[in-house]
Amino acid sequence: MKRVAVAMSGGVDSSVTAGLLKQQGYDVIGITLRLWEEDPACTIDNVHACCSLSSVDDAKAVASVLGIPHYTLDFRELFRRDVIDYFVDSYRRGKTPNPCIACNKFIKFGLLWEKAKQFGADFLATGHYARLAKDEQTGIYSLLRGTDRRKDQSYVLYQLTQDILPHLLFPMADLEKADTRKLAKEWNLPVFNKPESQDICFIPDNDYKGFLEKEQKDIFKPGDFVDESGRVIGRHQGIAAYTVGQRRGLNLGGPGGPYYVTALDVEHNRVIVGSEKDLFSKTVEASEATWVEQVPTAPFRALGKIRYAANESPCTVYPDGDDMRVEFDEAQRAVTAGQALVLYDEETGERVLGGGVIQ
Amino acid sequence: MKRIYLDNAAATPMDRDVLDAMMPYLTTSYGNPSSLHYFGQQARAAVQKARGQVAHCLGVSGEDLVFTSGGTEADNLAVLGYLRANFPKGGHVITTAVEHHAVLRTFQALEEKGYDVTYVPVDGDGCVSTDDVAAAMRDDTALISVMYANNETGMIQPIAAIGALAKEKGVAFHVDAVQAFGYLPVRPMEENIDMLTVCSHKIYGPKGVGALYIRHGLKVASEAYGGPQEHRLRAGTENVAAIVGFGEAAALLEKEREDRAKAARVLTDIVYDKLIQGDDRFRLNGNRRQVLPNIIDFSVDGVDSAILLIALDLQGIAVSAGSACEAGAVEASHVLQAMGVDEKWLRSSIRLSVGKDNTTEDIEHAVSQIRDAVTTSRGD
Numbered sequence: 051m052k053r054v055a056v057a058m059s060g061g062v063d064s065s066v067t068a069g070l071l072k073q074q075g076y077d078v079i080g081i082t083l084r085l086w087e088e089d090p091a092c093t094i095d096n097v098h099a100c101c102s103l104s105s106v107d108d109a110k111a112v113a114s115v116l117g118i119p120h121y122t123l124d125f126r127e128l129f130r131r132d133v134i135d136y137f138v139d140s141y142r143r144g145k146t147p148n149p150c151i152a153c154n155k156f157i158k159f160g161l162l163w164e165k166a167k168q169f170g171a172d173f174l175a176t177g178h179y180a181r182l183a184k185d186e187q188t189g190i191y192s193l194l195r196g197t198d199r200r201k202d203q204s205y206v207l208y209q210l211t212q213d214i215l216p217h218l219l220f221p222m223a224d225l226e227k228a229d230t231r232k233l234a235k236e237w238n239l240p241v242f243n244k245p246e247s248q249d250i251c252f253i254p255d256n257d258y259k260g261f262l263e264k265e266q267k268d269i270f271k272p273g274d275f276v277d278e279s280g281r282v283i284g285r286h287q288g289i290a291a292y293t294v295g296q297r298r299g300l301n302l303g304g305p306g307g308p309y310y311v312t313a314l315d316v317e318h319n320r321v322i323v324g325s326e327k328d329l330f331s332k333t334v335e336a337s338e339a340t341w342v343e344q345v346p347t348a349p350f351r352a353l354g355k356i357r358y359a360a361n362e363s364p365c366t367v368y369p370d371g372d373d374m375r376v377e378f379d380e381a382q383r384a385v386t387a388g389q390a391l392v393l394y395d396e397e398t399g400e401r402v403l404g405g406g407v408i409q
Numbered sequence: 410m411k412r413i414y415l416d417n418a419a420a421t422p423m424d425r426d427v428l429d430a431m432m433p434y435l436t437t438s439y440g441n442p443s444s445l446h447y448f449g450q451q452a453r454a455a456v457q458k459a460r461g462q463v464a465h466c467l468g469v470s471g472e473d474l475v476f477t478s479g480g481t482e483a484d485n486l487a488v489l490g491y492l493r494a495n496f497p498k499g500g501h502v503i504t505t506a507v508e509h510h511a512v513l514r515t516f517q518a519l520e521e522k523g524y525d526v527t528y529v530p531v532d533g534d535g536c537v538s539t540d541d542v543a544a545a546m547r548d549d550t551a552l553i554s555v556m557y558a559n560n561e562t563g564m565i566q567p568i569a570a571i572g573a574l575a576k577e578k579g580v581a582f583h584v585d586a587v588q589a590f591g592y593l594p595v596r597p598m599e600e601n602i603d604m605l606t607v608c609s610h611k612i613y614g615p616k617g618v619g620a621l622y623i624r625h626g627l628k629v630a631s632e633a634y635g636g637p638q639e640h641r642l643r644a645g646t647e648n649v650a651a652i653v654g655f656g657e658a659a660a661l662l663e664k665e666r667e668d669r670a671k672a673a674r675v676l677t678d679i680v681y682d683k684l685i686q687g688d689d690r691f692r693l694n695g696n697r698r699q700v701l702p703n704i705i706d707f708s709v710d711g712v713d714s715a716i717l718l719i720a721l722d723l724q725g726i727a728v729s730a731g732s733a734c735e736a737g738a739v740e741a742s743h744v745l746q747a748m749g750v751d752e753k754w755l756r757s758s759i760r761l762s763v764g765k766d767n768t769t770e771d772i773e774h775a776v777s778q779i780r781d782a783v784t785t786s787r788g789d
Contacts, residue, residue, distance in 0.1 A: 055724075079723065121719045168712065168786040211774040 053077040054173040054219060055166035057158055058112065058120070061247055063177030063222055065112040065239050067231045070221040071115055071175055073124030079171065080113040080120035082106045083162065085129040085153075086252040111240045123165060125157055132156035134252060138265045141290035144314035145313070145388025148206070148358070149250055155209045164215060173219050181223035182215060191215035193342050193396075193402040198226045205358050208392040208405035209340045211295030262290050274321035275302060278328060286321045288382040295329055295384025314387075330381035336391045337373045343403070345369075352393040352403055356382050362394055374406055381384050410463055412725040413771045417611075418560060418588060418762030419729055424566070424613040430657035431615065434650035442647050443636065452649045456747065459656025463620055466659040467605070468596045475621045475639045476652050480587040480608035481511040483621035486632055486642065487583045487604040488515045494630035495581075500551035501525045505537050505597050506747035509560050512560070512585055516554070529555075534696045535564040535748045540749070542571050552581050557589035561744045562695035562758055563704025572601030574594070581627065587611055587619070591662060591697055592670045592701050598623050604629070609651065614658030618651035674702035676763040676772045681705060684776045690783060692754050694745060704762045708745070708754035712786040717759060720782040726775050728761050 056068040058080045072078045084106065098160070106122050133152045140147035163174045179196030180203055193210055196202040201338060215401030222230065234242035253261045262269050270288025277283055284302045286292065291299075296311040302323065309323040334356060346369045353362035354376050365378040376391060390403035414422070431490030434455060440448025442456050460471040462789050467474075477483040483547075503514045506528045520526050525547040531537055534613070537555060553575050558565045568584055575582035583604040586595045591612045593759075597605045604627070623629055635644025662669075678697075685691045694706040709717060714730035721728055730742075741755040759779075763772070 079719075119722065121715075121722075123715055165713070165716050168716045168788075169723060169782075170785060 051075065051077040052061075052172045053079060053170055054175050055079050055081050055162070055169075055171040056175045057162060057177075058082050058109040059177070059247065060108030060112070060175070060241065060244075062230055062234050062241055062244055063179075063238075065109070065177075065241050066233050066237075067175055067177040067221050067241065068112065069116055069220065069233065069237050072118060075220075076173070078116070078118045079166075079169070080109060080118050081162065081166070082109040083123050083129075083157065084122055084124045084126060084209040085128060085157070086134065093218070108244070115220070115237065117241055123162070125161060127353075129153070129157055129163055131159075134265070138262055138269070140388045141262055141268055142266065142316075144289050144316040146293045146386045147388045148390055149252075149388055150206050151209065154206055159210060159214055159218075162216065170202050171340060173217050174214075175221060177222050178203045178207060178220050179222050179225075180207050180220050182218060182220060184204055184216075190343050194223075194400050195402075196220075196222065197224045201227050204394075204402050205355060205390070205392050208342070208402050210235050210391060211340060211342060251325070252300055259291055272320055273321070275300070275309075275321050275323050277306065277309075278322065278324045283309075283323070287319060289316060289319060294386040310384075329384045331385050332378050332381045333376065334376045334382065334385050334391055335373070335409045336376065337409055339369065339372050339374050339406040341404035341405060342401075346403075351396045352376075352383075353399050354378060355392045355394070356385050356408065357389045363395075364396065367393060410725045411592060411774070412727065413762060413767070413775050414727045415761045415767065415771075416727050416729050417764030417767075418760065419565075420610045420616060421591075421601070421613045421764050422766060424658060424661060424772070425616055426617075427614055427654045427657045431650045431654040433521050434653050437588060438649075440540045441443040443638065443647060452647075455506045455653050457648060458597055459652045459659075463607070463658035463659040464622075466663045467607070467622060468749065469622050470625070471638075473623055473625050475623060476647060476655075477619045477621055477639075477643055478617055478648070479610075479619040480509075480606050481619075482643075483608070483619045484509070484554075484583075484585055484680070485515055486629065486654040487606060487621055487623075488512065488519070490553065490632055490642070491552055491581055491583070491604065491627070492519070493632075494550040494555045496629040499523045499525070501527065501547045501549045502552045502554070503527045503529060503545050504544060504554045505531060505561055505566075506566075507531050507535055507561075507744045508536075508554070508556050509585060509587070512554055512556065524551075525549075531747050533608055533750075534699070535559055535562045535694070535744060536699060537566050537571075539567050539570040542625060543574055546574075546578055546580070550578070550580050552583065554583040554585070556702045557584050557586035557593070559695075559744060560588045560750075561742060561758070562706045563588070563701035563762075564695045565593070565701060568602070575603075576601040588701060588704075592666065592673065592703055599623070603627055609655035610660045611659055612658045615651045615654040616708050618648055618655045620655070620688060632683060670702045672765065673763050676767055676769065677697040677702060677705040679769065679772045680761055680776060683773070684779060690787070690789075692750075694748070694750065694754075694758060703764065704760065706758060706760045708750070708758045709783050710757070710787075711752060712757050712783060714757050714759060716786055717757070717782060720786055721778060724778045724782065726778050726782075728759055728775075730758060730760065 054076045087231045110120050133149050136152050137149045179201040181194040185194045195204045269290050274282045275284040275286050291310045302309045312324040312328045313322040349368045352367050354365040355362040361384050365376050368375040389408050390405050391408050393403040395401040427658045438451045440452040442453040448686045464471040464474050502524050509653050516526050523756045581603045585603045587610050590607045603624045605622040610616040633644045690710045692708045
């Protein structure tokens with residue numbers, strides 16, 4: 051019997067993932083990662099974040115109903131270094147990070163897979179809504195969108211490569227969210243009606259500014275708002291409080307408005323603002339490029355997606371080693387440094403080609 | 410898959426005789442020992458009989474024994490209760506760097522209350538030296554607490570010598586004997602121990618019950634307010650069935666201790682001879698001379714305890730990490746740290762603790778499973 055380690059967050063998706071695999075006859079081992087120090091706020095009844103201790107209890111309860119062994123692994127040290135410190139450092143450098151992508155890369159599909167192999171796992175499974183396909187002729191694995199487009203999470207998985215893809219299972223691939231809850235209820239999983247998890251698991255109250263301040267007392271250094279011509283038009287609270295495209299909370303009145311954040315100038319501690327049309331750009335530069343199937347050597351056409359919630363849009367990609375330049379056919383709104391640019395195939399838009407970090 | 414339980418230092422299986430002795434108090438004899446009537450008297454008599462059984466096992470009088478909910482509560486009562494009754498305003502207290510958390514955290518709490526705490530170091534094998542305890546003594550030393558044998562390494566401490574020292578200096582001496590009780594003839598009166606902690610679920614009794622021996626005449630203040638149970642030292646209705654089980658387990662222990670110790674030693678020797686010795690991927694924590702017969706603690710080069718425990722559990726072998734495992738956290742063991750063990754061995758310790766149900770075949774099977782799991786995990 052093939053052994054599969056399932057990353058169980060205590061949420062519905064990963065719980066049903068474990069159940070589906072058990073049904074398919076795998077030797078299923080549930081693993082919950084302990085990632086950050088619990089905050090007293092997490093223990094409030096109505097707050098259910100993905101990785102607090104109550105989530106460990108939820109995962110254990112699900113495992114017990116399913117009749118599978120369950121263990122907790124303490125990854126707090128590495129999560130701090132590779133996710134939380136990276137998160138804080140990005141804001142300090144005027145970028146808007148995506149911590150889930152960092153977690154997937156270093157923690158879930160990095161360290162967890164490494165450890166799972168050590169206890170004899172053949173596969174690693176998660177509750178992500180994405181699909182895998184193997185080309186039987188070439189042996190190459192493709193990473194595809196989840197069938198339920200609204201739930202599709204292929205964006206946060208773009209860094210997966212052929213090293214690990216043959217060892218991954220995404221049993222949620224073809225499920226709709228409603229099916230998931232139905233199955234959870236049918237199997238008497240105690241988490242069947244648990245609410246969706248928060249955007250960022252280690253900031254359960256969603257107050258990212260408060261979190262940043264707690265992490266680095268001096269992170270918010272007030273400075274000047276300047277317009278595109280360099281004219282000072284107000285004071286800002288600190289670069290880390292802003293993201294490109296932001297309009298609300300700037301408190302900039304007067305003529306010339308409404309103002310939008312168009313750039314963050316870390317060197318001079320300035321926030322550059324402009325009108326909405328200044329937010330649009332056709333060219334996007336990205337670094338730390340990774341490719342799911344093969345490394346491209348020549349320019350190619352693709353569909354690019356500049357953030358999780360953005361629509362994918364036709365573009366031409368000019369790969370250059372670890373970097374790439376992407377020219378969109380139509381200008382994109384609020385291209386934000388630190389976010390991931392993810393590329394899908396032009397014909398179907400289903401297949402993840404790869405991506406990089408926007409500069 | 411055959412499951413082999415080698416975590417008897419965490420909890421032993423309950424003896425059938427113990428369960429039989431308890432059954433009436435879980436079914437027909439349900440009275441409260443404090444009640445005047447027939448039902449109450451039955452329960453009272455059962456508690457008193459058990460008190461006598463545990464006391465006899467320790468060579469003390471039942472009058473000097475207080476039943477608690479377990480070792481942790483007994484340790485807290487001894488340390489906090491003694492100081493509150495005799496040195497409420499602070500003073501100097503001594504313990505060791507390798508105590509169980511029930512004692513260690515209590516002393517850390519004392520520091521916050523303003524007591525001066527000395528944590529006596531241990532040598533590379535995890536042993537305390539009487540000279541170090543003597544050197545730590547001050548004019549205002551109020552209490553010494555040293556465990557009889559360590560729960561992680563099984564290393565036995567020089568309790569009688571420290572007891573003599575404490576008596577000479579007139580300082581109260583508490584001993585946590587939770588691990589030692591099942592395998593060594595623990596005799597508080599002969600070893601000048603003023604307070605001694607024991608518990609039931611390490612000696613084939615039920616969980617949820619322990620006892621504190623308090624030398625006759627020693628003042629200890631209760632840590633809980635309520636009724637006058639347990640010589641006014643432990644308010645609350647007695648856990649009658651568990652106490653009865655503890656008594657029965659202690660009576661059995663008295664009869665079988667030597668045989669159990671001999672059999673356990675044979676089994677842990679097999680682990681040492683066939684797994685540890687001559688394989689430089691393993692490191693014995695402690696030594697084989699001064700150790701409880703039922704425990705063998707070792708570290709594995711290049712594998713986290715957490716991963717090895719999972720790998721072994723999936724193969725049916727139940728062991729524990731020597732280090733504290735709280736909600737999956739494998740923190741570097743404070744015991745190994747105190748022993749000055751090299752970083753590479755700190756997060757990879759495995760404690761194997763045998764019991765009377767284990768056979769030679771069990772151990773040999775476990776040894777081969779452990780070796781295989783280590784090889785797989787390391788990718789050798």
